Amino acid sequence: MKLYSTLISLFLLVGSTSTPLLAQPTHEHHHGCRYTKSQINMRAPTPAERIQFTNSVQRSDTIDILNYDITLEITDFTAKRIDGSCSVRFEPLLEDVTSITLDLLNLPVDSVTYQGSLIDYLSDSTKVQVLFSQELATENSYEVTIYYGGVTTVAASNFGGMAFENGIAYNLGIGLGDNPYNFGRGWFPCFDNFVERATYDLNIISSGDRKAYCTGTFLSEEPYEENKIIRRFSMSQPIPTYLVGVAVSDYETIDYIHEGQYGPHPVQLVARPGILAQTEAAFEFLPESIDLLESWYGPYIWERVGFVMTPRGAMEHATNIAYPTTSLNDGPSFGMNRLMAHELAHHWWGNILTLSGPENMWIKEGNAEYGAHLFTEFLEGKEAFVNQVKSNNLRVLRTAHIQDEAYHPLSGIPFEHTYGVHTYEKGAAMLHNMRAYLGDSLFQLGQKAVLDHYAYQSINAEQYRDHLTLATGVDMTDYFDAWIFGIGYANYELETMQVTPNGDAFEVQLGIQQKLLAATDYHRNAPVFVTFYDDDWNSETIKFMTSGEFSSHTTSLPFNPAFAVINDQQELNLGRVNRSFQIYEPGQLSTSSVDVLVISATAVPDSAYLNVVHHWTAPDEALDEPNIQVSSTHYWSIRGIFPEGFDLLMNLQYKGGEGQFDNDLAGETDEDLILIWRPTVDSDWEEYPFYNKISTGSSGFIQVLSVLQGDYAFANGAFDPVNTQEVEAIAPQVLISPNPTSSQAQVEVQLAQGAAPIRLNVYNMLGQLLQTFEYPEVSQLQVELDASQWDNGLYILEVQAGEARKAVEWLIQR
Numbered sequence: 001m002k003l004y005s006t007l008i009s010l011f012l013l014v015g016s017t018s019t020p021l022l023a024q025p026t027h028e029h030h031h032g033c034r035y036t037k038s039q040i041n042m043r044a045p046t047p048a049e050r051i052q053f054t055n056s057v058q059r060s061d062t063i064d065i066l067n068y069d070i071t072l073e074i075t076d077f078t079a080k081r082i083d084g085s086c087s088v089r090f091e092p093l094l095e096d097v098t099s100i101t102l103d104l105l106n107l108p109v110d111s112v113t114y115q116g117s118l119i120d121y122l123s124d125s126t127k128v129q130v131l132f133s134q135e136l137a138t139e140n141s142y143e144v145t146i147y148y149g150g151v152t153t154v155a156a157s158n159f160g161g162m163a164f165e166n167g168i169a170y171n172l173g174i175g176l177g178d179n180p181y182n183f184g185r186g187w188f189p190c191f192d193n194f195v196e197r198a199t200y201d202l203n204i205i206s207s208g209d210r211k212a213y214c215t216g217t218f219l220s221e222e223p224y225e226e227n228k229i230i231r232r233f234s235m236s237q238p239i240p241t242y243l244v245g246v247a248v249s250d251y252e253t254i255d256y257i258h259e260g261q262y263g264p265h266p267v268q269l270v271a272r273p274g275i276l277a278q279t280e281a282a283f284e285f286l287p288e289s290i291d292l293l294e295s296w297y298g299p300y301i302w303e304r305v306g307f308v309m310t311p312r313g314a315m316e317h318a319t320n321i322a323y324p325t326t327s328l329n330d331g332p333s334f335g336m337n338r339l340m341a342h343e344l345a346h347h348w349w350g351n352i353l354t355l356s357g358p359e360n361m362w363i364k365e366g367n368a369e370y371g372a373h374l375f376t377e378f379l380e381g382k383e384a385f386v387n388q389v390k391s392n393n394l395r396v397l398r399t400a401h402i403q404d405e406a407y408h409p410l411s412g413i414p415f416e417h418t419y420g421v422h423t424y425e426k427g428a429a430m431l432h433n434m435r436a437y438l439g440d441s442l443f444q445l446g447q448k449a450v451l452d453h454y455a456y457q458s459i460n461a462e463q464y465r466d467h468l469t470l471a472t473g474v475d476m477t478d479y480f481d482a483w484i485f486g487i488g489y490a491n492y493e494l495e496t497m498q499v500t501p502n503g504d505a506f507e508v509q510l511g512i513q514q515k516l517l518a519a520t521d522y523h524r525n526a527p528v529f530v531t532f533y534d535d536d537w538n539s540e541t542i543k544f545m546t547s548g549e550f551s552s553h554t555t556s557l558p559f560n561p562a563f564a565v566i567n568d569q570q571e572l573n574l575g576r577v578n579r580s581f582q583i584y585e586p587g588q589l590s591t592s593s594v595d596v597l598v599i600s601a602t603a604v605p606d607s608a609y610l611n612v613v614h615h616w617t618a619p620d621e622a623l624d625e626p627n628i629q630v631s632s633t634h635y636w637s638i639r640g641i642f643p644e645g646f647d648l649l650m651n652l653q654y655k656g657g658e659g660q661f662d663n664d665l666a667g668e669t670d671e672d673l674i675l676i677w678r679p680t681v682d683s684d685w686e687e688y689p690f691y692n693k694i695s696t697g698s699s700g701f702i703q704v705l706s707v708l709q710g711d712y713a714f715a716n717g718a719f720d721p722v723n724t725q726e727v728e729a730i731a732p733q734v735l736i737s738p739n740p741t742s743s744q745a746q747v748e749v750q751l752a753q754g755a756a757p758i759r760l761n762v763y764n765m766l767g768q769l770l771q772t773f774e775y776p777e778v779s780q781l782q783v784e785l786d787a788s789q790w791d792n793g794l795y796i797l798e799v800q801a802g803e804a805r806k807a808v809e810w811l812i813q814r
Helices: 010-014 033-037 047-062 273-282 286-297 334-345 362-380 382-403 421-438 440-453 461-472 477-484 722-730
Strands: 003-006 063-076 081-092 097-103 109-114 121-123 127-136 142-151 161-165 168-172 198-207 211-214 217-223 228-239 246-249 252-260 263-271 305-310 321-324 353-355 457-459 489-502 505-517 526-533 539-546 550-557 563-566 576-583 587-589 598-603 608-615 635-641 647-655 673-678 691-695 699-704 710-716 733-737 744-750 756-763 769-778 780-786 793-801 804-812
Touching: 047 063, 047 097, 063 246, 081 097, 109 121, 109 127, 127 142, 168 305, 168 321, 198 211, 198 246, 211 228, 252 273, 252 286, 263 273, 263 286, 286 305, 286 334, 286 362, 286 440, 305 334, 321 334, 334 362, 353 362, 362 382, 362 421, 382 421, 382 576, 421 440, 421 461, 421 477, 421 526, 440 461, 461 477, 477 526, 489 526, 489 563, 505 526, 505 539, 539 550, 563 608, 563 635, 598 608, 598 756, 598 769, 647 710, 673 691, 733 793, 733 804, 744 756, 744 793, 756 780, 769 780
Parallel strands: 003 691, 063 198, 263 305, 305 321, 353 457
Antiparallel strands: 063 081, 081 142, 097 127, 109 142, 121 127, 161 168, 168 246, 198 228, 211 246, 217 228, 252 263, 489 505, 505 550, 526 539, 526 563, 576 608, 587 598, 598 647, 608 635, 635 710, 647 699, 673 710, 691 699, 733 744, 744 780, 756 769, 756 793, 793 804
């Protein structure tokens, strides 16, 4: 039967348990754009800024920048000052061009020359406009040189621009908190947008024992005045301004050649002497990362693989990735490997091709983040990969719409949420879905084809979709409409499964229902993966193509399926989270990935297979009870292969209050909240007979004291009492004396239906099984329990006698 207790303070009563109230999956976020964005307040651009962005991009339709030749003296670390020049070679694309306007942030211009002579210009704190005396001819190239210098400006977030920090001068090409994000303008005059590409010559003057390391091929190092050197680099592949990197310090290097799938790759790790060994150790798996990314995305086309250690990062500067030294601390750990692979993956997604504008940031960031997931699969195996994908999907479901303030499409993300959870984590989740739609071989083929076709160009989502379709032969329209241009998520439920023997085979008829979380339209031509299990745990996974709310499917199996699971191996990221367990002995299971606070296997006479699904969509209300309000937000499905005598305890958490998951049922109070259950999807809901509610007001816990297979949901209201009367009729009578207990307690049990073996289970209020006591077959029992071994707090004593059960509260207080 159900038991209710309202606690003024759960935490005061539970005592000194060390288990957290809500376990969360581990997320090691990289200390780059995504991490920094979450620490600052981003804002939407003003109307004037939007016009400025548009004009900035439209300049690239009028003038094509061919090359920047930058000579800078970076020696004044005290004043944080740079001085030098930038020669800009360009070609007019239209007639009537009489000026060129370049972005340059807070660096005063001394003079401008053209064809060896001074030329007129206008400048302010954000730009310099060079004025020509006559129209420039198309098909001709021209060059102007801007002489400038001053104290550099760092982006408002401290991520972006040319910074002087901890004895290192370095730039980061994206300025978070600034409009626009591109931040090449922080150290040289340029067209600072995502679409303009040019080549670069970098000539950096340093002093003392400091040296410059830059994007591109190292050409030479020469003396330059007293105690100074100049180091020259050339980037002959066209890249946008934000991908150009420079770092100056007393650096040393680790250099080697890695033989990749497509040939040798020079590798250079740049770090200060004190952390050189630490850097080498942390990048232990860099060669494997190169191999993995080449296998999925094609040849690494750049001159070298380069990482330079900087105080802040990470930023995917071509061949010279700015990498945060803090990521080295734990060696080649999961977080280190993930960030390393993410930034390297940008040399395909973001460097080979970039995006038409920030509204399509998912193209590079989602692909780079999924590249890190693929590296986990390559390095640690399928199980670790699936766990990472599941953890990522759970983070998206929990936080994307909150941190980014709404459910957004990936393509068309609002400017102020460019570097949010949607772009990175949901972007990666949707690339995983693309892989499921296409299958591994076509996904690999399509990704390589897009990169090859749009090399050194910028693309939008429509171009991405159309070329994937062309390259793979699979129409990707429905995928993009659902997961890229649409909002929210689909979820799928196995409505029916009918099995008919047919010779040595078994014919299976399935009914699948599609549900929606914040989405507006049902997905069409979408794959759904169903895994069938027999009693011996043999399994087979079959892909079915579904459209609309309801779909029917048939298949043939070589075994009689005992049960079936949708999305068992996280083939898709959906509006649900799930996990399977193989259970061989009593104990607590790890369940944070399915939003179940605790599951404990309390009796395991033989091995069991358990599947838990948390649906982030509403259950169907198959009820004839007008006074019952079922949750409109979520429910759980518990299925598996349970041997006779197998038993579980489960602890579910509900959260009421504004903005919380269960606000529809417990907005102000959980007084009427109950737990309902159905054994199959087509059964009626009923109140579950064995649970205990622990309330803290509008939030709390539901302890399911014996878990039966079926679906579980929260509801408000009251059922006809006939069910609870039936349960009460067979429930044992239990008395604890004294209660509260300071040391010893007498427990008396009287069975209602004759003698049976009796088990006493003691649980804390987190649902953890603390101890079990077993007694032979009796009709009544009187025993003494020692409470001194447990801390002060509220506990649950559960009595099991065959099918009969009873749970009572036990307060230990000294």
